[in-house]
Amino acid sequence: xxxxxxxxxxxxxxxxYDLHENIxxxxxxxxxxxxxxxxxxxxxxxxxARWAASSNNEQPWRFIYAFKGTPAYxxxxxxxxxxxxxxxxxxxxxxxxxxxxxxxSGKSNYHALHDLGLAMGNMTQEAQSRNIALHHMAGVDWQKxxxxxxxxxxxxxxxxxxxxxxxGDASELPENLEKMERSHRKRLALEDIVFKGSWxxx
Amino acid sequence: xxxxxxxxxxxxxxxxYDLHENIxxxxxxxxxxxxxxxxxxxxxxxxxARWAASSNNEQPWRFIYAFKGTPAYxxxxxxxxxxxxxxxxxxxxxxxxxxxxxxxSGKSNYHALHDLGLAMGNMTQEAQSRNIALHHMAGVDWQKxxxxxxxxxxxxxxxxxxxxxxxGDASELPENLEKMERSHRKRLALEDIVFKGSWxxx
Numbered sequence: 001x002x003x004x005x006x007x008x009x010x011x012x013x014x015x016x017y018d019l020h021e022n023i024x025x026x027x028x029x030x031x032x033x034x035x036x037x038x039x040x041x042x043x044x045x046x047x048x049a050r051w052a053a054s055s056n057n058e059q060p061w062r063f064i065y066a067f068k069g070t071p072a073y074x075x076x077x078x079x080x081x082x083x084x085x086x087x088x089x090x091x092x093x094x095x096x097x098x099x100x101x102x103x104x105s106g107k108s109n110y111h112a113l114h115d116l117g118l119a120m121g122n123m124t125q126e127a128q129s130r131n132i133a134l135h136h137m138a139g140v141d142w143q144k145x146x147x148x149x150x151x152x153x154x155x156x157x158x159x160x161x162x163x164x165x166x167x168g169d170a171s172e173l174p175e176n177l178e179k180m181e182r183s184h185r186k187r188l189a190l191e192d193i194v195f196k197g198s199w200x201x202x
Numbered sequence: 203x204x205x206x207x208x209x210x211x212x213x214x215x216x217x218x219y220d221l222h223e224n225i226x227x228x229x230x231x232x233x234x235x236x237x238x239x240x241x242x243x244x245x246x247x248x249x250x251a252r253w254a255a256s257s258n259n260e261q262p263w264r265f266i267y268a269f270k271g272t273p274a275y276x277x278x279x280x281x282x283x284x285x286x287x288x289x290x291x292x293x294x295x296x297x298x299x300x301x302x303x304x305x306x307s308g309k310s311n312y313h314a315l316h317d318l319g320l321a322m323g324n325m326t327q328e329a330q331s332r333n334i335a336l337h338h339m340a341g342v343d344w345q346k347x348x349x350x351x352x353x354x355x356x357x358x359x360x361x362x363x364x365x366x367x368x369x370g371d372a373s374e375l376p377e378n379l380e381k382m383e384r385s386h387r388k389r390l391a392l393e394d395i396v397f398k399g400s401w402x403x404x
Contacts, residue, residue, distance in 0.1 A: 012257040013253050017246035020331040023324060028255050042350040044219035050389050051215050052323070053230050055340040059390050064397045072399035110401045111340050113315035114360055118338070120316075121254070121323010122225060129222040136320070138257035138313050158316055162403045187252050188261050194248045197274035 004167050007181055016190075022128040027185060028135040030087035030177050035169025037067075037092045041130060045163070054115035060100040061119040064149055068092050071102055074168035075148050080160060081139030086138070088175055091162035098155045107178055127163070136164040206369050209383055218392075224330040227389060232289035232379050235369025239269075239294045243332060247365070248304040250328035256317035262302040263321040266351055270294050277350050282362060283341030289379055290339070293364035298347055300357045318360055329365070337364040 012025035045064060054060060066083040068091070077085060077096040088094065097120065099112040120136065120160035127134050151157060170181040214242035215226035248265060256262060271295070278296040279287060292294065299322065301314040322338065329336050345358040353359055372383040 015249055015256075017242070017248060017249045017252070019250055020328055023250045023253055023328060026253070040219070043392065043396075044221060045217045046392055047217055048221055048225045050218070050392060050395060051221075051225055051228070051387070053216075053228075053336075057388070058275070059395065062395050062397070064400065066399055070399065079221070111315070111361070113313070113358070114319040114322075117316040117319015117321075118323050118326070119319075121320050121326060122403060124320070125327045126222055126324060134255075136255055136257075150403070152401065154403070155401075173291055185253070186259070186285075190245065190248055190252060191263050193252060193261065194245075197268055197272065197355075198266060199354065201352070 003169065003171070005076055007170055008166070009186055010182060013185055013187075017092060019165045022125060024150040026124060026128050027133070029166060029168065030090065030135065030181060031168030031173055032090050032133065032162070032164030034093065035092075035165045035167065037132065037164055042093060042163070044124045044130070045132070045186065047124055047176065049119040049123040052115065052119040052122040055109065058100070058103060058109060058115070058177070060112040061116045062098040062100065062155060064096040066094050068094075070104070076145070076160060079141050079145040079148065083138045084137050084160070086174055088135075088160070088162050090168060091135070091164045093163040094141070095161040095163060096149060096157055097159045098151055098157045101154055101156050102162070113158060120159075120161075130165050133164060135184055137161065144172065148184050184185065205263060205371065205373070206397040209372055210252070210368070212386055215387055215389075224327060224355060225388060228326060228330050229273055229335070230338065231368060232334050232383060233370030233372055234292050234335065234364070234366030237294075237367045237369065238336065239366055240388060241248065241283055241333065243375070246332070246366070247325045247334070248330055249339075251321040251325040254317065254321040254324040257313040258305065258312065258321065260311060260314070260317070262311055262314040263318045264302065264357060266298040266300070268296050270296075278347070278362060281316065281341065281343050281347040282344070286339050286341045286362070286374055290337075291363050292370060293337070293366045295365040297363040297365060298342070298351060298359055300353055300359045303358050307390045315360060322361075331397060333368050335368045339363065341356065343396065
């Protein structure tokens with residue numbers, strides 16, 4: 001636990017502006033506490049996601065969840081990239097997130113992925129308030145997952161997500177992953193992503 | 203102000219689970235307080251967005267902002283749909299959000315829109331903590347905006363966002379919009395968006 005506190009400190013962002021404590025403290029661990037995550041907590045996360053904004057209030061987000069120790073969980077692990085397979089089983093819960101690709105009118109919903117992101121942002125906020133970490137994974141074989149989990153073709157799996165309480169012991173991870181847990185989070189400078197009045201000339 | 207409190211009450215979500223107060227209280231107004239929003243507050247919102255997670259830590263999010271009363275603001279208004287033009291000028295600040303569509307390797311970044319959504323989720327959390335509202339708009343002529351604001355072709359404008367402190371007087375809105383401010387927020391049931399172990403048969 002003392003070790004974890006040291007990692008949490010490394011991962012906490014140094015912000016120039018005074019932000020809500022959830023923002024600098026959030027990070028994407030590859031290790032989790034052994035404390036189990038219950039259905040009550042999981043449902044609170046889903047309900048947070050549910051209240052996000054979306055284009056035309058379409059709510060294009062869908063979620064499949066599995067608890068560790070169930071066949072569905074093992075099936076999810078099998079859909080992950082080799083890299084993610086090395087650590088994702090540390091999480092007590094795995095999710096698959098999916099989007100509904102079209103409006104009921106049949107028109108393509110360009111903003112579906114954006115809106116799923118907003119919903120996951122809401123989920124992140126609720127999770128962080130409960131000391132629960134989310135680790136989003138792009139490295140998932142979505143076509144394989146689509147088949148295994150019976151996802152209809154008008155939906156598209158977007159990510160897998162590892163969910164669990166913050167904690168765990170970094171030294172139990174493979175060496176290259178342990179190093180990642182002990183490194184500072186890095187971001188582009190604000191002036192590289194925020195422009196006043198127009199895009200900068202280049 | 204008393205009137206606004208009544209609207210805030212209508213808009214607050216009735217949640218089954220006990221969520222962080224920011225989640226049920228957030229909504230997307232078409233009216234705003236006359237209190238101006240300063241650059242310090244705006245930068246805090248951008249810094250919150252900056253610390254979101256992203257695929258490969260690519261940070262594909264970009265933002266252009268404009269304060270009311272500036273030429274850039276009027277240019278943004280001109281890019282909005284006719285419907286959004288009816289109310290967006292109530293906001294002291296307008297943003298355009300954009301994504302970087304490809305990784306530096308040239309490979310398409312499928313998750314860019316999702317990750318922009320995560321960043322906007324972070325921004326939402328910080329905003330809500332400061333009583334600032336965001337109203338995301340899909341109704342923006344992105345090609346026109348792309349041209350007017352000099353956005354390079356490897357970036358893609360995703361949304362416009364109205365930003366301002368919660369408040370304002372709904373009765374000053376056109377009648378159909380006023381009605382929307384006074385109606386409850388609606389969402390799909392949790393069981394329609396969350397599935398245990400596999401997609402439900404249909």
